[in-house]
Amino acid sequence: MYSLRAYGSMIADRIRVDAYAEALRRTVRQESIVAEIGTGPGVFAVLACQLGAERVFAIEPAEIIQLAREVAAANGCAGRIEFFEGLSNRVTLPARADVILSDLRGILPLFERHIPAIADARRRFLAPGGTMIPRRDTLWAAIVEAPKPYCEVVDPWDQNPFGQNLSPARQLAVNNVQKVRVSPAQLLTGHKLWATLDYATIQNPDVRGNLEWTVERAGTGHGIVVWFDADLAEDVGFSNAPGAPETIYGSFFFPWTQPVPLTQGQTVCVNLAAKLVENEYLWRWTTRIEPPSGSSTSPVDFDQSQFAGAVLSAAQLRKIAADYIPELSDEGILRRRTFELMDGKLSLEGIACRLAAEFPQRFSSTEEALSYAGVVSQEYSR
Template sequence: MFADDARMRAYEEALRRVVTPRSTVLDIGAGTGMFSFIACRLGAARVWGIEPSEAIQVARDIAAANGFGDRIRFFHGESARVELPGRADVIVSDLRGALPLLPYNIPSIIDARRRFLTPGGVLIGKRDTLWAAPVEAPGHHARFIGPWESRPFGLDLGAGLKMVTNSGHPGTSAAGPIRPLADSQCWGTIDYPAVETPDMKGEFEVAARVRGTAHGILLWFDAELADGITLSNAPGKPELVWGRNLLPLSSPVEVEAGDVFCVTLEARLVGGEYVFGWNTRVTSPDGSPKASFRQSTFHGKAITLETLRRAAEK
């Protein structure tokens, strides 16, 4: 993560604006401690880092090697289960992946804001804006979907095809170019100082600008760390460590300029995991239907009857 220079420089500048010699800084999901060390270098009086993985020992060793041991204290565990000796003036975190909708991101920030942040304290990041666009992505389709459509050895692989078309896939350029077919649309905003639920739902209607083959809905986000300090993993921008997420359509759809995409996106945190749903309807400019799909990552998981029975017995 710290090898992403653009990301690290943006976080450094956001911390520089608010850290003072009297500041207590809390780093949630500290990993190997890079945000904690930056806060120390900027002169924070105290820094607390919380990290659930064994990487915390690396952070402790780096802190000692760089003379930060007297100002940094690392806590091993999930932030919601950790008790701190006080409150922090600044809370910094980056618990995102291709989207901010990872199981531990929003719940951790809500909990930390309530229990650990001083009145008037600062959260870094501040806001994430979620974006989507229908795209043409033949390389991604060929890589992730195509093998299940090919009927190798004459086999019907429909069960596997249903699974992969109801799963999110990496939306980076590694599998080939991605071409937006319509203007990007905002489908949600996470305002970290105010958010109270980890769930998200949005919908949009947008007309295709060009002719092409729609293979899926590409998702990404813009991160506002502080006023005027932003990062984006939007298509066409240099790729960040976060990547992007591609939700495939059940089958490709040939579209003409002017055809309309009606899309509903939903993410619900269920049992410690996000379930994503995406419903897509494509119509001609006169409203006549061309395609309609209802998809969910619930159908993208292989679950045996034995597992379901054991879950029902608990």
């Protein structure tokens, strides 16, 4: 869920917004039907109207849709924009769209359920011969010398003022990814293509690929940096490459377990994999750094993943094993009872009174039960 401020930063990113606006300008015709997946405050839906679209479908599950309605009305577009409150995969549109516009990316396009949502929208919403905006995202990777972000990851665990050994925490820390901005001068290799996400055909949200670089400049390698270039329409797009003007996106930094001194000509191989698990991507990066030619030292190998970076207790891990037989906890029993009471007959106040009476250990007052029931209602009621 984004804050209003976060939506403001998205709209203030002129590189992104201007590119999307240009893509719309080139695509929308007088008779066009446009669908926006994730309209946020509705700026692109209104723009599609201003460009003459006959009908615009604006889909958004978050509360911001109320603001989008007001923005549409304030711009005289209320009659031509139809709002659909919910996730696109749960929405049925009254007609197919000639243009589907979206920006469901995070720092990278591999973010939450972006790819399944696009594949579903293309299949159910797009008219034959229709246009997807964006058309394609291309992901690039390079080896980077990045002492500052690397130190931010490891220093809290390496530089302990009490002389404590915090290596278990360090081991978790280097198995996590973070947003960075690096300059071209920090790259020790050229950039290699990791993946192309073609929104006209994409189905599988998981991406895996091998990368191989030859070190071009001697330095200390701290890990891998990944960014993307966006292709929105013919000759319209933007880049997030190191050195390109700053956007809201950026790059992901995959730190290595240890910094590695690299000399020119050395080979670095990485298998980089992103797997969508429920709503989140789980990243794995496996690195082999070959010794410099003529050296008798062994290659350096790192096998890292966000799975190894998660603070998961043995008990939590047991709960996701396929042979585990789950049983409801006290909190689960409360949630089930709340669902039962949400039968379309009782008011929230009525539900809260029953919950307070039936779960006196959990709720010290009906008001407390009412807040609880309200949260459940917001998420699960029609």
